[in-house]
Amino acid sequence: MNLKRLTTLSVFTVVALTIFMLESAIPNPVPIPGIKLGLSNIVTLILLLNFSSADAFIVLLARIFLSAFFAGQAVSLIYSLCGGLFCFVIMCLLNRFLNGHFIFITSIFGALLHNAGQLGAAFLITRNVGVLAYLPFLVLSGTITGLFTGLCAHYAQKYLLPHIPR
Amino acid sequence: MKDMSSDKIEEKRDRPQPVFYRRALLLSALVLVFCLFACLTIYFRLKEPANGLTAYIYQNGQLIETIDLHAVTTPYTFTIPAPDGGSNTVEVRPDAIGIIDADCPDKLCVSTGFVNSTLLPIVCLPHRLVIELKTSNQSQPDVISY
Numbered sequence: 001m002n003l004k005r006l007t008t009l010s011v012f013t014v015v016a017l018t019i020f021m022l023e024s025a026i027p028n029p030v031p032i033p034g035i036k037l038g039l040s041n042i043v044t045l046i047l048l049l050n051f052s053s054a055d056a057f058i059v060l061l062a063r064i065f066l067s068a069f070f071a072g073q074a075v076s077l078i079y080s081l082c083g084g085l086f087c088f089v090i091m092c093l094l095n096r097f098l099n100g101h102f103i104f105i106t107s108i109f110g111a112l113l114h115n116a117g118q119l120g121a122a123f124l125i126t127r128n129v130g131v132l133a134y135l136p137f138l139v140l141s142g143t144i145t146g147l148f149t150g151l152c153a154h155y156a157q158k159y160l161l162p163h164i165p166r
Numbered sequence: 167m168k169d170m171s172s173d174k175i176e177e178k179r180d181r182p183q184p185v186f187y188r189r190a191l192l193l194s195a196l197v198l199v200f201c202l203f204a205c206l207t208i209y210f211r212l213k214e215p216a217n218g219l220t221a222y223i224y225q226n227g228q229l230i231e232t233i234d235l236h237a238v239t240t241p242y243t244f245t246i247p248a249p250d251g252g253s254n255t256v257e258v259r260p261d262a263i264g265i266i267d268a269d270c271p272d273k274l275c276v277s278t279g280f281v282n283s284t285l286l287p288i289v290c291l292p293h294r295l296v297i298e299l300k301t302s303n304q305s306q307p308d309v310i311s312y
Contacts (some may be wrong), residue, residue, distance in 0.1 A: 031277040033289055075292050076272075094193070101182040102190040108197055122291055127227025130287040130298040133211070136204035137286070143201055 008051075009059055016043035016063040017070070024071060034118050034134065035141040038111060038149055044088065045103055045110075045153035048095050050161065060088055078125070079118045086117030103157065107150025111142040208285075216283045218302040221263045223256070225249075226294050234302065235261050248293035256297070263297060265290065 020040040028036065040063060047056035064084050068077035091110040098106060115138035122131050182190075223231040225246065241259040243266065248254065254275065255267040264280035265288055275290035281299060288297040 028274075028277070031274070031279060032286070033272075033274045033278075033291065071271075079291070098186055098189055098193075099182070101186045102193075105190055105193045105197075109193070112197075112200065122289070125291065126224070126289065126294050126296050128224050128287075128296040128298070130224070130296055131289055133286055134289075136207040136211075139200050139204040140208075143197055 005055070009055055009062075012043055012047060012059050013062045013066070016040040016059060017066050019043065020063060020067045021070060024067075030141070032134065032137055032141075034115055034122075034138055035145075037145050038114065039152070041087070041107065041110060041114075041146075041149045042153045042156060044091065045107055045150065046156060046161070048091060048106075049100055049103065049153075049157055053092050056092075057088060060084055075125075079121050082121035083114040083118040086120075087111070087114035089113070103154050104147055104150025107153060108143055108146035111146025111149070112139060115139070115142040211285055212283075214284050215301055219261060219282070219284070219299045220302045221258070222298045222300060224296040224298065233258055233263065235259075235263060235299070236302070246293075246295065248295070250293070252293050254290055254293055254295055263299070264288065265295075265297070268293070 017040075019042065023037060023039050043063070044056050044060050047059055061084075064077070064080045068074070068080060087110040090113040091106050094106040094109050095103075116135075119131065119134060119138060122134075123129075217236070219235045221231075221233040221235055222229055223233070223246070226249070230246070235258065238258050238260045241257060243255055243257045246254045246256060252269045254265050254270075257264055257266045257280075259280065262280040262282040265275040265278070268275055268290055270290060270292035272292070275288050275295070278286075278288050281288055281297075284299050284301060287299070289295070
């Protein structure tokens with residue numbers, strides 16, 4: 001890993017971590033566990049579009065571990081990892097499938113799979129079928145939040161990134 | 167001249183080819199189908215009767231307490247210790263149940279508030295605690311179909 005790549009990825013990790021911490025400081029308006037905007041996914045999307053999947057994966061993993069360290073919850077690491085990995089795999093595949101176009105659709109599927117992964121982890125940990133009652137709510141919320149973060153990434157890609165020297 | 171041609175290439179790459187429009191349409195339709203299923207599931211679960219509720223409290227997947235909420239006349243609270251040392255304080259009211267205090271960091275179970283329907287269980291993930299409500303007459307099976 002050369003110095004330029006390391007620095008670029010570090011900067012993106014810091015951006016993702018900052019977004020994550022800011023978002024977690026906002027109180028959740030919906031009292032359903034698992035519903036959140038997932039704004040730090042914007043960074044993953046931007047990296048998938050402009051860099052390689054490997055770069056996006058490194059930043060995602062660094063962000064997940066660092067955020068668990070900063071938020072100080074060991075149990076949330078399992079959910080974050082499960083959701084993050086599911087989300088990353090589907091976004092990688094769809095980004096290839098759509099050749100980098102329609103990033104908001106990739107983002108919606110990412111959010112859906114993220115929620116599904118977290119619910120799966122919750123099911124495995126509580127071993128209770130009842131938690132699956134959250135699934136329809138998480139599908140709806142994932143579609144809305146995924147569309148939102150996807151559009152954020154779309155416009156960041158269109159208007160913001162051309163001004164950043166590379 | 168060279169700039170113009172590269173601009174054209176840029177423009178061509180910017181506009182998705184028809185095949186990607188078709189793929190995007192397909193995926194959007196898939197999302198819509200998911201959402202439709204979710205709405206239908208929520209709609210039918212909202213129509214489930216909410217009388218004669220019984221609360222089933224699970225810890226680590228094991229049933230540790232059953233409370234007939236309809237038989238409750240005066241509210242009371244009790245504390246469920248978690249295996250890792252934490253605890254949840256549960257308040258039982260006539261036809262409703264809720265977690266009023268917990269020492270987990272996110273307190274999502276507390277913000278869920280009191281539930282009086284079968285729609286959603288109360289979950290405390292850090293303490294692996296689930297409080298599920300079911301109607302007491304168990305003649306009809308659980309309709310959870312995804």
